[in-house]
Each structure stands twice: as C-alpha cells, then as structure tokens.
Amino acid sequence: MSKHNTSTEPGDYNQETEMAALAAAMSDASRMKILCALMDGRAWTATELSAVAEIAPSTTSAHLSRLVKAKLVTCLSQGRHRYFKLHNSHIAGLLETLMGVTFQASNPSRSRVPTDLLNARTCYDHLAGEVAVKLYDSLVIHDWLKQDGSDLTAQGKEKLLQLGIQINPKTKRKKCCPCLDWSERKFHVGGHLGAALLIFFEERNWVERVIGYREVTITPKGQAELKRHFLI
Template structure:
C-alpha cells in the first residue's frame, strides 16, 4: 500500500513538473518572463508588445503564467499589472538562461555589451561587474566560495557600511551564488544580492533604466566601486 501511495505522489509531482515546464515552452511566454526579469510590474499591453502578439493572445498567455504561479496580477485602480511571483522564479529563469546559453550551437555570446556588463537579475545585480563584486566578497572572506554562507566578518563589515539584510521570517535564502548566464560564474544572489543593489541605488552609485534590465554607474559609483571594492568599471 505504501509503495502504491508513493507511486501516486511521484506521478502527481511528475505531472506538475510537466505543466510547469510547458508554461515556459512557448516563445511568447518566454519573452514575457524575460521582460519581467527587470523586477518591475508591466501591463498586459506592454507585454503583448514585447511578445509581438495581440492583446487577446497576451491575456491568454498571462492567464497561463498566473495559473502556474510564475506571475502574479496586481490591481491598481482600473489597471492590472503583472510581475514575477517572487525571487525564486527569477532565480529559476536566470539558471534556465544559463542552461540555454550553454547548450546553444554555436556557443557564442550574443548578449548586448551593455547588458553583459551590468544588468538587473530581478532585484539584484548581474553581469560582469556583479561577478567581480562576488569575487571581491570571497577574497575578503566575507562570503564563502560557493556563495552559500555570509561569514561573521562579512556580516560585521556590511553592517558597518550600512548594508542591512532583511532576514525576518522570509523563506528566501540569506545568500546564494546565482549563476550568471552570460558570464558562467557566480554573482551575489538571495537577500544579500537584493540588499547590495538597494544600497548601490541609495548611495547613487548606479542608475537603473526604465523598461530595461541595463544598469549604468554614476561617476561617483565608478570611483567608489574601485576604492571600496576594487571593482573597476568605466560606465
């Protein structure tokens, strides 16, 4: 009896996995999900333009993504906005991008230089600069090489800089190494990655661009990244 119940549970899980994968299998839905990786909420009209589909088709796609809990709908007055359901979905998409890049033929990087240099990965920093920042945190022994643990020294140094991690009751990991799909190396993920990006924005070291994942660094940010973290950037 126990083996029968286990088999049924495994079958249910396999069915759910198939449905989840199918939700991402459509190119238009994939385009929508990639657009939502900028961390903002988009209207159905905006997402239909990104996916190059009609409004009715976009609505059907969004309903499917909401049903599979990739996306949530937010009502504000007469308008509805859509955003990723949470950081765990963003982390899944980032890893899928890495897998897609690694298995492409031929293997060449086609990411626009600006996005490869620095971009948002939902609510944290990604790209070349983020990878260098991760390496600095590891070399200073603030972070373990796999990115899974923030050391006591790291907690102390970040607190001194005014970078406070929101631990609370969230199920989100305090820190994790998020595999950067364009660099094939880790950048800071989890609550640490989100807190770092918020801090960089508050310090006016970086600017995010509307309707784009691209991040640019201010003259102050360029100087401070070099002096505080040993990370060099020119843009």
C-alpha cells in the same frame, strides 16, 4: 513493481505531471519574452508586456492568464489597474538557469547578446553580469563572504553596516546565496544580501536601471565607489 508513485487518482500528487505542466506553460516564445521581461523585478502592465513581446493585447491577455494559472506570474491589482510580476524568486532562478543552458549551448546566441547586458543586468531583485561576478569574488577574497557564499562573515557584516547596508536578520528568504550567472558561468550574490546590495547601489546612484530592459548602467560615481569599497 516500481516504487515510484504513478497514481493519477484525484487528490494524488504526481511530480512528473506537475513538471510537465510547468514546462508546457513556458513552451511558447511569446510567453518566454514576457517572463524574461519580468526578470527585471518590476511589475508590468499587460500593455507594456504586449509591446515587449510584440504581440496583440488580446494574445497577451491569454498568455498572462496561462502564466498566472501555472503560478509563474502573479497579478497585482491597484485601483482599476492590474500589474504582473514573477511569482517569486524561485521562478527567477529557474529562468536564470534556462538562460544559462541556452546561452552556453548556442554559439550564435552569444554574439547577439548586447555587451551592456553581459556587463551588468538585473537578475530579478539583484545584480548579475560581469560586474556582479567580480563583486562576489571580491567579497570572498577579502573575507566578507564565506567561501561557499552561504553567509556573511563577522567582518563582512561589520563592513557592510559601516557602509549603511542593512541586512534584515528576520528575513524569511536566504540571507545570501551564490547564484550561478548565466553569461559568466560563475557566481554572483543572490538572496536577501543580493537584493540589499542592489537597493543600496541604486539609492547611492552607483547604478542606473535602463527603463524597460534588464540592463544596468554603472555610473561614473559607481565605478569609483565600487573600486574604493570593493576593489573592482
């Protein structure tokens, strides 16, 4: 007799069934377009998502209801307006992994990805792409980040504090973690540190987001400062 729990009685938890339901909620190209758009970390209106997915508003509403029910997306109400964003960073990580699998498996897809997107983009609330991978490597090489990317070193904490980058010691999420970049197949900085770095870069005008897209532009000032402080 199998040791695995295959019971389907009400109240029983069946992981395989839950996984299948989650996959089913994602198994639509339009819903995937919506999820990928939300990877920029912002909250979008249904109208904006309708435009990016190139589908009718009524269809978008049905898709969003399905995504909210599956806990892939959450709905935020502000007055009469409703906004949608990814449910959490774990969903963003799942999408990033799927992007990596499909990107590596399909040669035609590689040639269709815009160069700017490969260079720098958002991965939910942190920076991804070639620039982000170089940043991760630099932090490790210069002993700011532990070899496994799990935490800052004492020197790293001091250097970032000198730059003005604040790391909340009471954060409930991982302070920092290696996040596998889907286009580079190497790590970039995720977790609380990754989010803090992106906020810092934006506030200092080192990077600029392309509104409505995941692309991130490194400004001339950013190029100079990243080279100065991180040697990239």
